[in-house]
Each structure stands twice: as structure tokens, then as C-alpha cells.
Amino acid sequence: MSFDIILQNMLNPPVLFFFLGMLAVFFKSELAIPQPLPKLFSLYLLIAIGLHGGYELSKSGLNLYIFEALMIAVVMATIVPIYSFFILKTKMDVYNSIAIAATYGSISAVTFITGITYLNTIGVEYGGYMVASMALMESPAIVIGLVFAALFIKSSNGEEKEKTDFKEIFREAFLNPSVFLLVGALIIGILTGEKGWHSMEPLFGTLFKGMLAFFLLDMGLVAARKIHELKKVGVFLIAFALIMPMVNALVATGIAYSLDIHKGDAFLLALLSASASYIAVPAAMRLSVPEANPGLYLPLSLAVTFPFNISLGIPLYYFIVNLFWG
Amino acid sequence: MKNMKKVEIVFEAVYLNRLMDLLNKHKILKYSLIRDLEGRGSHGFKMNDDVTCVGSNDYIFTLCEEEEFLALREELRSFIRRYGGKCFVTDTMMLL
Numbered sequence: 001m002s003f004d005i006i007l008q009n010m011l012n013p014p015v016l017f018f019f020l021g022m023l024a025v026f027f028k029s030e031l032a033i034p035q036p037l038p039k040l041f042s043l044y045l046l047i048a049i050g051l052h053g054g055y056e057l058s059k060s061g062l063n064l065y066i067f068e069a070l071m072i073a074v075v076m077a078t079i080v081p082i083y084s085f086f087i088l089k090t091k092m093d094v095y096n097s098i099a100i101a102a103t104y105g106s107i108s109a110v111t112f113i114t115g116i117t118y119l120n121t122i123g124v125e126y127g128g129y130m131v132a133s134m135a136l137m138e139s140p141a142i143v144i145g146l147v148f149a150a151l152f153i154k155s156s157n158g159e160e161k162e163k164t165d166f167k168e169i170f171r172e173a174f175l176n177p178s179v180f181l182l183v184g185a186l187i188i189g190i191l192t193g194e195k196g197w198h199s200m201e202p203l204f205g206t207l208f209k210g211m212l213a214f215f216l217l218d219m220g221l222v223a224a225r226k227i228h229e230l231k232k233v234g235v236f237l238i239a240f241a242l243i244m245p246m247v248n249a250l251v252a253t254g255i256a257y258s259l260d261i262h263k264g265d266a267f268l269l270a271l272l273s274a275s276a277s278y279i280a281v282p283a284a285m286r287l288s289v290p291e292a293n294p295g296l297y298l299p300l301s302l303a304v305t306f307p308f309n310i311s312l313g314i315p316l317y318y319f320i321v322n323l324f325w326g
Numbered sequence: 327m328k329n330m331k332k333v334e335i336v337f338e339a340v341y342l343n344r345l346m347d348l349l350n351k352h353k354i355l356k357y358s359l360i361r362d363l364e365g366r367g368s369h370g371f372k373m374n375d376d377v378t379c380v381g382s383n384d385y386i387f388t389l390c391e392e393e394e395f396l397a398l399r400e401e402l403r404s405f406i407r408r409y410g411g412k413c414f415v416t417d418t419m420m421l422l
Contacts, residue, residue, distance in 0.1 A: 286341075294380050
């Protein structure tokens with residue numbers, strides 16, 4: 001992999017702002033983004049990406065190719081938590097195996113957005129429908145986590161598990177604010193098409209990269225504050241958090257290649273498969289598997305996988321995709 | 327003035343709905359809620375800076391009659407055992 005590809009990604013201003021946020025914590029700077037601004041940035045990014053994706057989808061329409069791309073997303077979101085669980089279970093208790101597997105089975109919207117910014121920088125095209133893939137990949141891991149909890153926690157304890165409130169957890173899986181807003185913005189983008197997008201573009205298009213930089217600055221602060229928790233995590237899990245994303249990206253790339261998916265879309269599928277959730281799944285796992293330790297799955301996702309993906313992962317997955325597509 | 331029990335609970339924000347259900351079940355329908363606490367506990371310093379609500383704590387306090395509290399007590403204890411958090415109960419008097 002050429003150093004230029006890594007540099008091209010690292011010298012992207014939003015990515016540099018992420019590391020600036022981390023440095024602020026390491027150097028004990030007082031830098032802080034007033035709450036609840038980071039939550040506003042997160043909502044902004046979801047609306048922007050949803051609207052733009054919907055607009056692109058309104059142009060392209062639905063066809064077999066798009067259906068295949070969406071299906072790969074669903075397949076990856078289903079198989080990743082399954083094989084991750086069985087790998088984790090060799091070294092960990094069932095509770096933490098479920099929670100970590102679900103975390104890695106779902107996705108990080110900001111990683112996806114950073115990947116899109118990278119593709120725009122290097123001029124590689126991708127389909128707006130990939131936003132729909134992202135939305136589809138949020139929830140299956142939560143459902144798999146619930147199924148595993150029902151299957152394995154009962155049998156491992158040898159006693160009846162406390163009744164699970166499926167209604168509450170399914171609400172968390174399918175109606176959590178990020179999925180709800182993303183899907184809503186996508187539908188609005190489809191309904192309003194080109195006219196709608198152009199009327200919103202000054203806010204949700206032109207300012208996009210600046211807002212991403214703000215959000216990543218905050219993510220840098222949050223991720224760096226979680227790094228000290230990694231001391232309790234252990235080598236196996238840190239290795240898992242670094243190797244698993246690469247394995248997932250490779251599997252997704254292989255499937256995408258076998259189905260003739262376009263290069264930009266394949267890269268995004270690989271990146272989505274490699275990313276881990278730090279919002280929707282941790283909340284759902286806290287509800288469904290309270291015995292699992294959030295001090296394990298949150299720092300792994302936030303302080304290891306997320307920084308790895310947005311710095312080295314993006315150029316690495318692009319390099320892998322390039323090997324296949326040329 | 328009336329003798330009452332003041333019940334204060336610090337708990338993880340993700341369990342808010344479950345705690346509400348528990349209070350509602352015992353007909354304790356009035357309370358004050360403070361979201362996103364910051365402070366230091368057995369898990370170290372918690373800042374209200376997480377992009378996820380898993381790291382944040384909320385605080386709820388309510389006043390109830392002694393009988394209402396006694397009916398709630400064991401289930402509240404189980405809640406804290408299962409989901410973590412802290413609960414403080416004090417005797418208090420309500421002026422109005």
C-alpha cells in the first residue's frame with residue numbers, strides 16, 4: 001500500500017481535527033465543545049447524509065444492482081456478529097461476547113461519512129443508495145444479540161433468565177434516533193428529489209465538511225478520554241478490535257467482487273462492515289445484556305476501531321478494493 | 327407539616343424507562359429528573375460528553391408516603407442490584 005494513499009486520507013482536515021481532539025486530551029488542554037453541540041452535529045450529519053442519499057436514489061431509481069448492494073449490506077450485518085460471537089466466546093464469558101459481537105456487527109455512521117469524504121477527495125464515484133445500506137446495517141446486530149442472549153444466557157446459567165422486554169429493545173433497534181432520522185431524511189430526499197436537495201444544499205451540502213470537522217474534533221476528545229480504559233481490556237480484545245475490522249472488510253470486498261459491485265460502493269460496503277457501533281448497539285446491549293461490561297465494548301469501539309478505521313483503515317480498505325478492481 | 331420519605335436515585339440514563347415503569351407501577355407519579363450528571367463514582371469520573379447515552383447518569387427524586395416507599399423498597403433494591411446506581415432515602419417533612 002502506497003504511503004501516498006495513507007497521507008491523502010490523513011491530510012483530510014476533518015481527520016486531522018480528530019487527532020487534534022485526541023492531542024488536546026493527551027496534553028491536558030482545557031479544550032471542550034459545549035454540550036449539547038456534539039449531539040447537534042451528529043443530527044446534522046445524519047440529515048445531510050440521508051437527504052443527499054435520498055436525492056441520489058431519486059435520480060438512479062431502484063434496480064437489481066442496487067438490490068444486490070443492499071442485500072450484501074444485510075448479509076454482512078447478519079454474519080459479522082455471528083462469527084464474531086463464536087470467536088469471542090473462546091476467550092470470554094457469554095455476556096461480553098454477545099455485547100462485543102453486536103457492537104462489531106453494527107456500523108459507525110461517522111466512519112461511513114469520513115469514507116465518503118475520502119472518495120470525494122480522490123474522485124471515486126459511489127451510489128447514493130449506499131446510505132440505505134448503512135441504515136440497513138444498523139439493526140440486525142442488535143437482533144442477533146437478542147437471539148444469542150435468549151439462546152446462550154439461559155443455557156449457560158442453567159436457570160430461567162429474567163423476562164426480556166422485547167418491545168423496548170426492538171424499539172431501540174429499529175426506532176433509535178439515528179436510524180429513525182437517517183431513514184426519515186432518506187425518504188424526504190427521495191420525495192423531494194433534485195429541487196429539494198438544491199434548496200437544502202447551502203446548509204446540508206456546502207457546510208458538510210466543516211460540520212464533520214467539528215464532530216470529529218469532539219470524537220477525538222471522547223476517544224482519547226476512553227484510552228485509559230483500555231488498560232483493563234487486555235491484549236486479546238485490542239487485537240480483536242484491530243484485526244476483526246480488516247477481516248470483515250475483506251469478506252465484504254470478496255462478496256462485492258463476486259457480485260460485480262462498483263468499486264466505490266464496494267469500498268463503502270467494506271468500510272461499513274469494518275466499522276463498529278458506539279451509539280445504537282451499546283445502548284441496546286446495556287438494556288438487553290446488563291451483565292456485559294460497557295467498559296469493554298465502548299472503549300474498544302471508540303478508542304481502538306474508530307481511530308484505526310478513519311486513519312489507516314480507510315486507505316487500507318481502498319487499497320484492498322483496488323487490488324480486486326484495479 | 328407532613329412526614330414523607332424522600333427517595334433519590336442516581337442511575338444509568340439507558341434505564342430511565344425501566345425506572346419510570348417501576349415508579350408508575352407503585353403509583354409514584356410525581357418526580358423531578360435531572361439528566362446527564364457529571365461527577366466521580368466507583369467507575370471514575372463521568373463527564374457528560376459521550377456521544378452515546380451508555381456513559382451518562384441521570385438523577386431522579388421523589389417524595390412519597392412511608393407505606394408507598396415500603397411497597398416500592400424491595401423492587402427498587404432489585405433494580406439497583408441488576409442495573410447499578412445508587413439510591414438514598416431520607417425522612418423529610420413537606421411544608422405545603
